[in-house]
Amino acid sequence: MERRQFLQYAGSSVAAIALAQCTRSANQQRPQLPLVSADGSLTVGLTATEQKVNLAGQSAQLLAYNGQVPGPLWEVQAGNTVVVNFTNGLAQPTNLHFHGLHIPPTGNADNVFVSVPSGEQFRYEFAITPTHPGGLFWYHPHHHGLVAEQLAGGLAGPLIVRGAVDEIPEIRAASETVLVLQDFDLTWRGRRREPTPIFRRWGRQGDLIAVNGDRAPAVTIPQRGLLRLRLLNASTSRIYRLRLENHPWHLIGMDGSTLAAPLALDDLILAPGNRADVLVAGDRDPGAYTLMSLPYDRGISDMMAAMEGDAVPRVEAATGAIAQLQYGDATAEVSLPPTLLPSPVLAAPSRRREFVLDHGIDGEQAFLINGRGFAHDRVDTTVQLGTVEAWHIVNKAGMDHPFHLHTNAFQIVGRNGAPVPTPLWQDVVNIPAYESVDLLVPFADFVGKTVYHCHILDHEDQGMMGIIEMQAGAAYRPTPPIMT
Ligand SMILES: [Cu+2]
Numbered sequence: 429m430e431r432r433q434f435l436q437y438a439g440s441s442v443a444a445i446a447l448a449q450c451t452r453s454a455n456q457q458r459p460q461l462p463l464v465s466a467d468g469s470l471t472v473g474l475t476a477t478e479q480k481v482n483l484a485g486q487s488a489q490l491l492a493y494n495g496q497v498p499g500p501l502w503e504v505q506a507g508n509t510v511v512v513n514f515t516n517g518l519a520q521p522t523n524l525h526f527h528g529l530h531i532p533p534t535g536n537a538d539n540v541f542v543s544v545p546s547g548e549q550f551r552y553e554f555a556i557t558p559t560h561p562g563g564l565f566w567y568h569p570h571h572h573g574l575v576a577e578q579l580a581g582g583l584a585g586p587l588i589v590r591g592a593v594d595e596i597p598e599i600r601a602a603s604e605t606v607l608v609l610q611d612f613d614l615t616w617r618g619r620r621r622e623p624t625p626i627f628r629r630w631g632r633q634g635d636l637i638a639v640n641g642d643r644a645p646a647v648t649i650p651q652r653g654l655l656r657l658r659l660l661n662a663s664t665s666r667i668y669r670l671r672l673e674n675h676p677w678h679l680i681g682m683d684g685s686t687l688a689a690p691l692a693l694d695d696l697i698l699a700p701g702n703r704a705d706v707l708v709a710g711d712r713d714p715g716a717y718t719l720m721s722l723p724y725d726r727g728i729s730d731m732m733a734a735m736e737g738d739a740v741p742r743v744e745a746a747t748g749a750i751a752q753l754q755y756g757d758a759t760a761e762v763s764l765p766p767t768l769l770p771s772p773v774l775a776a777p778s779r780r781r782e783f784v785l786d787h788g789i790d791g792e793q794a795f796l797i798n799g800r801g802f803a804h805d806r807v808d809t810t811v812q813l814g815t816v817e818a819w820h821i822v823n824k825a826g827m828d829h830p831f832h833l834h835t836n837a838f839q840i841v842g843r844n845g846a847p848v849p850t851p852l853w854q855d856v857v858n859i860p861a862y863e864s865v866d867l868l869v870p871f872a873d874f875v876g877k878t879v880y881h882c883h884i885l886d887h888e889d890q891g892m893m894g895i896i897e898m899q900a901g902a903a904y905r906p907t908p909p910i911m912t
Contacts, residue, residue: 503588512567522574525834538834576886603654613635633666650762658703
């Protein structure tokens, strides 16, 4: 069967079978080809600089990867090797985190303890295992203390791993669009605003929502066919509530995982760091349908209501179009796949832990996990490779905190003490104010130190992060904790 998969990114429309050919329509201004691996590897150069960028039709002074906001789209196959020759052209240190990838957290792989000084280079290199889940991942800076500032400046780029999900015939036949959601707080001159102390506490937000660096780009739904929308929340703090108006849509995956079967969606909540893989079947009246961003209260509206006048940061202005979905030409009929991939089965958890997220005082730190702010020289949690743990995460604060774990994804099995109907696999889970979640976390394949933290990046920078060390102790047998 001829592969009829099309990739649209940053306004471009690219046939994966004929990458040299790029078509553009009049309202699609930002063509960009994905950088695709060949002969088992992808080698890219990546330079971070502060510069003028055309953002949503205006000139803005931003932080860019290779001059682009968002950064280039990379596409690799499970089993490939990735080399990133990184140059720090910023005036401050930075580094890279490969968000969601199940790769070593050490050496020159996904090592967030690396610091690349201003003007210096670093070569990242890692192998993606042949059994790695297919999904949308992303790269962004993770230099503690500077993460919110650098993400809010625009530094983020998407990374597709092709895996088993991409071999499902209906998904192979779908047209595909990646949408990177970022928000910016800019002056009328296009300069980034310094966040106020209150904004740092709440997590900075901007009232300019850019999608692939554009304002509400057009996306084509193939009539009678399938559109695969892959959404990434690359914003610093904003939680999106998304709705496809007057048209059904189905979730097929969250973060780097795939569901057992498509799940009819109502509103889609995306916390910072979350990705959603969604199918839109072109089986309705041909026309235009708006993907809307609706207000979401992450626990700060009461605080805002108590403030007056200029003291109120411009947080909301959240209602607006994210993308315009427009029916295109009729294609060969493709229906929703009835099933997707079997959910991995986990071994029984060998240990239970509790993590309490709260605000308070620990020295100067105001954002705490289990009463402590982040310390780079302290291991907070030690786990054994080859085991599964049950993690109970409690948010005792009056503000949402999205919890992210590096290296290993987790299964969300409970909320507020009750089992969830569809236990999704994710690597960021939002925990609304005063609520709790229960996770099952398998520790597989990789030893070393990495981190878990709040993905409202101002909170992470102010201490809501801990270090986890994965050890291959005496009890370790190389039996995978995940059985498929
Ligand atoms: Cu937080």
